[in-house]
Amino acid sequence: MDITVIFMISSTLVLVCSPSSYAQTALPPTLSPTPAPAPAPEYVNLTDLLSVAGPFHTFLNYLVSTKVIETFQNQANNTDEGITLFVPKDESFSSLKKPSLSNLTQDQLKSLCLFHALPHYYSLADFKALSQASPINTLAGGGEYALNFTYVSGTVHLSSGWTNTKVSSAVHAKDPVAIYQVDKVLLPEAIFGTDIPPTPAPAPAPDIAPSADTEKGGSGSSPTSSPPSSSHRIVTFGGVWSQLVLAISGGLVLFL
Ligand SMILES: *[C@@H]1O[C@H](CO)[C@@H](O)[C@H](O)[C@H]1NC(C)=O
Numbered sequence: 001m002d003i004t005v006i007f008m009i010s011s012t013l014v015l016v017c018s019p020s021s022y023a024q025t026a027l028p029p030t031l032s033p034t035p036a037p038a039p040a041p042e043y044v045n046l047t048d049l050l051s052v053a054g055p056f057h058t059f060l061n062y063l064v065s066t067k068v069i070e071t072f073q074n075q076a077n078n079t080d081e082g083i084t085l086f087v088p089k090d091e092s093f094s095s096l097k098k099p100s101l102s103n104l105t106q107d108q109l110k111s112l113c114l115f116h117a118l119p120h121y122y123s124l125a126d127f128k129a130l131s132q133a134s135p136i137n138t139l140a141g142g143g144e145y146a147l148n149f150t151y152v153s154g155t156v157h158l159s160s161g162w163t164n165t166k167v168s169s170a171v172h173a174k175d176p177v178a179i180y181q182v183d184k185v186l187l188p189e190a191i192f193g194t195d196i197p198p199t200p201a202p203a204p205a206p207d208i209a210p211s212a213d214t215e216k217g218g219s220g221s222s223p224t225s226s227p228p229s230s231s232h233r234i235v236t237f238g239g240v241w242s243q244l245v246l247a248i249s250g251g252l253v254l255f256l
Pocket residue numbers: 045046047048
């Protein structure tokens with residue numbers, strides 16, 4: 001009996017308080033009363049992601065020491081734009097001899113870190129269009145902080161003038177956060193200047209493998225003897241060719 005009374009009272013209340021009795025006049029009839037909110041994209045913790053993948057510890061340490069990790073996380077939290085990160089592995093930092101990062105100021109290191117990010121989420125396929133629109137501003141800015149992209153048969157190549165490299169794998173690619181592994185640390189002209197030394201191996205791989213020189217190099221098979229200065233040039237030369245061979249075989253592996 002009590003339950004029936006309560007039921008009747010609450011039904012009456014529901015009727016009285018139903019939004020139609022208030023909102024009918026204020027809202028145009030076409031508007032749906034409660035628009036379904038879009039599901040919030042999953043929060044991506046960049047520190048978490050970068051500390052388990054890679055190893056990207058060197059890069060992450062730079063991000064933390066310069067506090068750029070907060071800028072990146074803030075950008076990642078801004079889900080309308082999102083973020084695209086290019087992350088070099090630890091070995092890319094350890095193999096970086098010249099120019100060195102060791103005498104950079106804290107501000108320069110900060111810019112160097114920001115240079116590794118674009119203020120928008122891009123899937124790998126988006127880079128086809130980005131290569132037409134290059135240079136693309138990074139989070140460090142435009143001009144000498146911009147990056148050029150080229151998209152060649154599914155591979156994204158990046159150029160900063162100092163650095164020519166490519167995306168070697170996708171660590172995370174889900175809107176709003178893209179993290180791509182790159183083979184080298186990206187060096188901006190804004191920090192290292194425009195006086196770029198000529199690169200030993202040119203960016204476009206030669207169509208024809210040079211065969212004449214490999215015959216001549218037959219005598220250099222014993223690496224043990226190392227006369228002081230005269231052989232230096234040869235050693236460097238060999239280094240260039242071995243890099244080239246590595247690059248070519250790397251390319252072949254990609255095609256297989
Ligand atoms: C992100 O992950 C790091 C490392 O796991 C953790 O220390 C930090 O508290 C996390 N941040 C948030 C906001 O969850």
